[in-house]
Amino acid sequence: MGDNGSFRLGEGFVQHVPLLDIENLSVSLLQDGDEVPLVRNISFSIARGETLAIVGESGSGKSVSSLAILGLLSKALRIQSGRILFEGQDLRQLDDEALRKMRGRDMSMVFQEPMTSLNPVRSIGSQIIESIEENMGLSRSEARARAIDLLKEVGVADAERRLKQYPHHFSGGMRQRVMIAIALAAEPKLIIADEPTTALDVTIQAQILDLMARICKDHGTALILITHNLGIVARYAQRVNVMYGGRIVETGGARAIYQSPRHPYSEGLLQSVPRLDQDRTVPLKPIQGSPADPFTSISGCRFHPRCPYATDLCRQDVPTFAAGVACHFPLSTDIQATA
Amino acid sequence: MADLLRVENVSVHFPIHKGLLQRQVGEVRAVEGVSLSLRRGEAFGLVGESGCGKTTLARAVLRLVDPTSGAIWFDGTNVSGLHGKALGPYRKKVAAIFQDPFSSLNPRMTSGQILAEVLHVHAYEGDTHNRVAELLSLCGLAPRFADLYPHEMSGGQRQRVGIARALALDPELIVCDEAVSALDVSIQAQIINLLEELRVKFGLTYLFIGHDLSVVRHLCDRLAVMYLGRIMETGTSEEIFSTPRHPYTQALIDAVPAPDPDGEDRREHVALAGEIPSPLDPPAGCVFHTRCPIAFSKCRADVPPLQRLEGQHAASCFAINPNTSTTDHKVREPLSQ
Numbered sequence: 187m188g189d190n191g192s193f194r195l196g197e198g199f200v201q202h203v204p205l206l207d208i209e210n211l212s213v214s215l216l217q218d219g220d221e222v223p224l225v226r227n228i229s230f231s232i233a234r235g236e237t238l239a240i241v242g243e244s245g246s247g248k249s250v251s252s253l254a255i256l257g258l259l260s261k262a263l264r265i266q267s268g269r270i271l272f273e274g275q276d277l278r279q280l281d282d283e284a285l286r287k288m289r290g291r292d293m294s295m296v297f298q299e300p301m302t303s304l305n306p307v308r309s310i311g312s313q314i315i316e317s318i319e320e321n322m323g324l325s326r327s328e329a330r331a332r333a334i335d336l337l338k339e340v341g342v343a344d345a346e347r348r349l350k351q352y353p354h355h356f357s358g359g360m361r362q363r364v365m366i367a368i369a370l371a372a373e374p375k376l377i378i379a380d381e382p383t384t385a386l387d388v389t390i391q392a393q394i395l396d397l398m399a400r401i402c403k404d405h406g407t408a409l410i411l412i413t414h415n416l417g418i419v420a421r422y423a424q425r426v427n428v429m430y431g432g433r434i435v436e437t438g439g440a441r442a443i444y445q446s447p448r449h450p451y452s453e454g455l456l457q458s459v460p461r462l463d464q465d466r467t468v469p470l471k472p473i474q475g476s477p478a479d480p481f482t483s484i485s486g487c488r489f490h491p492r493c494p495y496a497t498d499l500c501r502q503d504v505p506t507f508a509a510g511v512a513c514h515f516p517l518s519t520d521i522q523a524t525a
Numbered sequence: 526m527a528d529l530l531r532v533e534n535v536s537v538h539f540p541i542h543k544g545l546l547q548r549q550v551g552e553v554r555a556v557e558g559v560s561l562s563l564r565r566g567e568a569f570g571l572v573g574e575s576g577c578g579k580t581t582l583a584r585a586v587l588r589l590v591d592p593t594s595g596a597i598w599f600d601g602t603n604v605s606g607l608h609g610k611a612l613g614p615y616r617k618k619v620a621a622i623f624q625d626p627f628s629s630l631n632p633r634m635t636s637g638q639i640l641a642e643v644l645h646v647h648a649y650e651g652d653t654h655n656r657v658a659e660l661l662s663l664c665g666l667a668p669r670f671a672d673l674y675p676h677e678m679s680g681g682q683r684q685r686v687g688i689a690r691a692l693a694l695d696p697e698l699i700v701c702d703e704a705v706s707a708l709d710v711s712i713q714a715q716i717i718n719l720l721e722e723l724r725v726k727f728g729l730t731y732l733f734i735g736h737d738l739s740v741v742r743h744l745c746d747r748l749a750v751m752y753l754g755r756i757m758e759t760g761t762s763e764e765i766f767s768t769p770r771h772p773y774t775q776a777l778i779d780a781v782p783a784p785d786p787d788g789e790d791r792r793e794h795v796a797l798a799g800e801i802p803s804p805l806d807p808p809a810g811c812v813f814h815t816r817c818p819i820a821f822s823k824c825r826a827d828v829p830p831l832q833r834l835e836g837q838h839a840a841s842c843f844a845i846n847p848n849t850s851t852t853d854h855k856v857r858e859p860l861s862q
Contacts, residue, residue, distance in 0.1 A: 243709035244680070357800050358575075387574035388736065389797040392780040396796050414710055417782030421789040441786045456784060458714035460743035463783055466762060469721065470743070472714030476679040492711075 203274050204231035205375055205408050206255070206293075211268030213247070213254050215480070224263070224480050225251045226432040229507075234375065235406040237399070239413060239423035239440070241455070243477040247432040248412050252378045256295055257285040272376075291321040293376040294369040296362070296398075298384050303365060304353040310364055311349030314371060321372035336367040340397060359390035366398060373405055380412045395422055416459055420444060428452045431478035431488030438510045448516040450493045487514065528598075529730050530563040530586065530698060535595030535605075537581050541805070553804050555581040557754040558595070560831075563698070568724060568731040570741035570748030570762075572777070576804050578754040579734045583700050586732060587621055588612055599698070617647055620691035624703035626683035630675040636661070636686040637671030643693040660689040665719060681712035688719065692727075701733045705740060717744060738781050742766050747837065750774045753804055753812040756831060760838035771840045773797075773813050811843070819844050 213225040225247040232238045242248040253259050255270055257277060270277040272292065277285060289295075297303045305313060311333060318329040318336075330349070337345035340363040353361055362382060369377050379398065383391035399422050402409045411423055419426055419440060426443050428436040428451065436449040447453040454473035460466070475492040478484060487505050490496040495515055505514045537556040540549045556578040563569045571579040584590045586597060588604060597605040604615050623629040630639055640657045649656065658668045664685040675683050684704070691699050701720065705713045721744065724731060735741045741748055742762050749759040750773065758771040769775045776797040783789060799816040802808055811829050814820040821843070829841040 243711060359800060387801065388738070388780040389574060389776060390800070392782075392794065392796045393798075396794070415782070416710070416784035417789075420784050420786045421782035444784065444786050455710055458711050459784055460714075460717065460739040461783060461785075462739050462742060462766060462778065462781060463785065463788065466743050469718055470714040472718060473711035474715075476681055476712065477709055479679075 204271075205234045205236075205273060207231040207269075207271040207274075208251075208255070209269040209271065211251060211254060211270065212266040213250050213259065214264055214266050216262055216264055221266070222480050223266075224432055225254065227268070228429075228432075228434045229268075230427055230434060230437060232376070232408050232410060234408055235402070236425065237402065237409045237411060237423045239411045239419040239426045240429060241413060241416065241419055241426060242429035243414060245431070245477050245480050246429040247480075248429045249380055251429075252295070252380060252410060252412060256289055256293065256378065257282075258289075258295075287321075290317060290374070291372045292374055293378065294372075294374045296365050296369050296377060296379040296382045298381040304361060306353050309350055309352055310356070314349070314364070314368055317368050317371045332371070333367075336370060337364070339401070340364070340367045340370070341393070342367070358386055359394060362386060362394050363397070366394070366401070370401060370405075370407075374407065376408045376410070377402065378410045378412070381414070382411075383418070384413075384415075391418075398422075416455065428455070431484070432480065433488065433512060434507065435489065435513065436511045446517070448511040449489075449513050450495050450517065451489050453517060454492070454494075487512075527565055528562040529565040529600055530732070531596075531598040532559060532561050532582070532586065533596045533598065535559050535582070535585060535592045535597060537578070537585050537590055538593040551805060554754050554807060555804060556585065556592075559749075559751075559754075559756055560595075561749055561756070561759065563730055563732060565697070565730055566724075566728045567747065568733055568745045570745030571732065571734045571751060572736065572738060572741050572748060573751035574736065574777075574801055576753065576801055577751040578804070579751050580702055582751075583621075583702050583732060583734050587619060587700055588615065617694045618697045619700065620694065620696040620698075621700045621702065622684075622687050622691045622704040625707050626680065626687040627675060629687060630683060630690075632675050635672055635674055636666075636678070636689075639686065640671075640690055640693055643690055647694055649694070656693070660692055661686075663692060663723070664689040665715075679712075680708055681715060684708060684712075684716055685719070688716075688723070692723065695727070696729070698730045698732065701731055701735075703735055704733070706735065706737065713740070720744065738766075738778060750777065753802065753807050755812055756841065757813065758838075758840040758842075759831070760834075760836065764836055764838040768838075770834060770838065770845050771813075771842050772817050772819055772844070774840075776816075776818075811841070 209229050210227050211225060212223065212227050214221040214223050228251060240248045254265055265278065314333040314336065315329045318324055318332050324332065333349060334345045337348065342348055342360060342363055356364060383394050386394060395418065413419060423440050426440050427434045428449060430451045436443060436452045443452055447456060457471040458473060460470060473492050478488045486502045487500045490500040499514050505512045535556060536558055539553040539555060541551045543550045559582060571582065573579050585592045592605050596603050599615060637657050640660055641653050644653050644656060657671055661668060661670050666682065666685050705716050708716060723729060733741060733745055745762055747761050748765060750757045752773050758765060758774045765774060769778055779794060797816055802815055808815050810826050811824040814824040823843050829843045831839050831841045832847055833839050834847050
């Protein structure tokens with residue numbers, strides 16, 4: 187079962203151990219004998235009950251790193267190094283069976299497209315009940331009662347009747363509610379949500395995210411929210427990891443990063459988005475070029491070809507990650523004196 | 526400025542056939558009695574959620590679907606009844622940019638061939654090779670991109686090719702259907718700025734369909750908010766975003782999280798309850814009444830007309846008093862009697 191007690195130094199200490207602690211994680215794609223690095227030596231942690239957002243564009247490694255945490259990497263992807271400590275226990279040391287038991291019971295995932303994550307030929311009820319039976323060891327009738335409670339909790343009206351229905355009877359927003367119910371079934375300590383509302387309409391997006399935020403708060407569940415939407419991060423997250431080219435380039439409190447970003451990429455992202463609270467006649471300031479392609483090797487800092495501040499040092503040396511930012515010349519955090 | 530495009534009371538209904546004899550058993554009312562006009566040189570936005578009819582309306586303007594009723598006037602000509610060859614001149618003047626450049630570009634053709642094909646089909650008389658290079662450069666792509674296939678380009682570069690294709694025949698109107706929605710945040714800003722530059726440079730008129738309110742507000746001078754096939758509210762970007770009058774517009778704007786944690790903490794959110802009803806069976810009366818926080822009995826019975834407010838602002842809601850600048854959230858039954 188891998189119930190390794192050696193990391194637990196007594197209850198008092200456990201409080202200070204983060205729920206999830208990622209140390210120097212690297213993931214590569216194996217292709218024609220080559221190794222293409224997708225996630226490059228990232229470290230971060232999340233505390234119980236905390237909401238951490240991971241922001242990044244395509245190819246930044248944000249989804250691959252979360253799949254690695256859950257042990258769901260496809261065969262072509264391999265963890266090259268690093269430790270994934272969940273309550274002090276290294277998940278990489280667990281066998282598939284032990285890991286499978288942890289998924290669902292201790293941590294679960296909500297994906298972007300609820301239509302492809304639900305089985306189209308099985309009723310919603312059987313899929314939720316299976317997850318409850320599997321993870322909580324309840325009898326069928328107890329599991330059914332819990333499924334009805336869960337559906338009610340996630341705002342599915344007429345839950346008893348809807349248990350018998352199939353995924354195609356549900357709208358996109360309702361399917362995502364079902365996925366959240368399944369993710370919650372065993373009251374996990376951590377939920378990883380990968381672009382959970384990207385496929386949904388704005389008013390439905392607000393409903394789903396408000397629901398997830400409320401549920402995580404009520405149950406003390408930690409949430410890793412992977413998104414490209416900076417507005418969602420601002421509304422729902424306490425801390426943010428900004429990823430670029432497989433690395434975490436900046437990490438910090440949401441408020442601090444939005445007020446005074448330290449990495450030029452974070453600054454560029456914030457300046458790229460049109461905002462409802464800004465003058466619409468001012469042109470946007472895009473970041474030049476395209477997101478770093480994992481298949482192209484880039485010397486030094488992977489952001490340097492797009493960085494307005496890049497110097498020779500940036501073109502040669504990979505910046506080390508220190509004090510929450512990986513940049514040779516982090517932007518000043520001086521908060522301007524208010525006149 | 527004169528109107529370049531005028532959509533008059535256009536409805537688009539799709540019949541639903543069922544059974545062995547393919548009897549018509551119902552219809553989807555995708556667009557219902559929509560009127561709007563685009564002035565030459567302006568960017569006009571159409572916003573709304575899935576099933577609101579914005580894409581169907583755009584396809585009607587592109588003459589890819591036939592309007593069931595109503596008229597579409599382009600530069601003084603009614604194009605809604607034209608078919609086949611008679612549409613040729615119109616097709617030259619109206620172009621489209623789609624959401625996903627990967628599926629709207631032929632994967633077996635280089636971008637040079639894609640652009641040359643458009644010129645060829647419309648019997649372009651100048652030097653095709655030069656024109657291709659010119660189009661690419663207008664869209665910020667070096668001439669070598671003419672030899673690349675779509676899969677060899679990034680999403681942003683592909684969308685630039687899509688824009689170059691739209692520009693090929695010097696159109697007057699470009700319909701942009703979610704043209705920047707599939708792009709990464711940093712690339713989206715590049716394409717938005719490019720679209721803005723091209724509009725100013727060539728005096729283009731845009732019909733810009735989007736679901737991202739911040740993008741539509743940034744690009745468009747005027748816009749219409751649609752819900753279940755009807756226009757809920759229309760006006761200038763300033764009017765709509767600084768004083769939204771329709772409860773749906775208010776909820777839609779509220780649902781957009783701002784990239785500003787402090788602002789988000791101060792805002793009070795009232796998430797709209799319920800789901801978007803099926804356009805197969807839209808609610809009677811005001812189509813929004815099933816989700817409206819202030820609906821009263823009249824809303825369930827009658828369809829509110831689009832009423833003019835100050836300036837260019839208009840909205841279809843019974844709770845709006847055109848003589849005041851706010852929407853009365855307290856009006857209930859008395860108004861209906």
